Amino acid sequence: MADSISNANRSAARPTGTDDLAAESRRRIDDIVAQVDAEMDRRARDAARARHWGWLPTIIQGWIIGERVPPYRFPGDTTPGHRLPPLGVPLEQAFAAHVAYTRREIGRTRELSDEVRVLREKNDRLERQNERLEGRNDRLEAQVETLRLQVSQLMTQHGQIVDVMQEHDVRITENRTDITETQAMVQASDAMLNAWAAQFIEEPPQEDGPEFEAEDLEEGDFDEDLNEDPEEDDDDGDAASDISHVSMDSD
Template identity: 45%
Template sequence: MADNNDDTRRDPGKRPAEHGYELTEEDRQGVRDIVALVDAEMAERARIAKRARSWSWYPSTMWDWIVEERVPLQRLPTDDDRAHRLPALGVSFERAFAAYVAGTAREARRARERDEEIRALREENLHLRGQLDHLREQVVDKIAELRNRTAQLEERQGEVAAVVQNHDEQLAVVEDVTEENQAALQNACAEQLIVEPEQEQDQGPQFVVEDLEEGDFDEDPEEDQDDGPADSGDSHSTIVLD
């Protein structure tokens, strides 16, 4: 009996074992009703919390701003008039905050637009860099090709210079031979001129007479036949004086 009393003092909610108490059907129904009410209340609280979850950050965010910006508390009538006080908005706090949210959304939209413009400019910059690299490669190739052509032209210029020099040498030889021939011809002409006058002084003037044949000239049909033969004879002669 003492053990049972000790157990009762340690756990008042525990009934003594000797009573043999059991819940009746009415008691069980009451317990079920209580549990159903508790479940319904918990479900309602969960529904309310879910509905207000989208604005659950509102108070904490405002308090974070207040702490970070060190906004002073609202002035009380007992405070000093010289204490710092925020200017009155003239509208409700909810409306002011909604305007702030709208302005923030507008700035965020503009920021996204600027990001899109920056991204487009970066893509265009990359495209222009690619074109610039391609043009640089083309310029390098053109420079290499021009250098090769310049080298080839220099080689051909050397060949042309050699050919021109050879032609100059040949022309010089031809000019020398021509001068020698002209000198020899002039000497021969001079000797001939010297020799011919001496022969003319020794032999005197020479006349070359060539007889004209009978068919070489035509008689004048109007000439008078009774005139007789000409004084110069029947034959005509031509005198050639050298």
């Protein structure tokens, strides 16, 4: 206990110059650590950049071999054969321009790809609509063909009906002609019949003959006409029978 108190008293009695040296040392150490950290960060970025572009030489070498690109013609080169002309600019600048141009072309290609995709979708929709319209057209063609067959059948039936009507018209005309002829024949028969009947209906003129009394008729005591021709009675009977036949024919 007494030793601890004595050590504390000695520490309190030391000068402040030691503390200043310790603080300066700590500041120097912090600066060195910061410089080391910055250098490590720079090296890490360089390493990352080197790793990012590490594929470039291999890819370009592959392109050169695959595309058979001729070597660059440097000043004083006398080897025969085709050579690329000098660019007049550093290779890094030329490659950066190539990368920028390629990036822009890739962007344009992507835009064109999007437009092509939109056009392809529209084309697909139009193809589906075209397929639906083709199916509808096929159905309409089938309906039109069915209607055409029905119209053909109706035209055939109409022709048959026209033929039948013409036959009926011919028959009606013939019947009318027959009726007219029959009516003319009937009228002629009626005229002949009337003329013939008129001969028998007319009363013959009174001739002077023997007079007799009604009492004689009542008694039935009269003599037959001696001048009467018996054949005339037969003619009267035949005429009556002919009249009956004519009337039946006219009916």
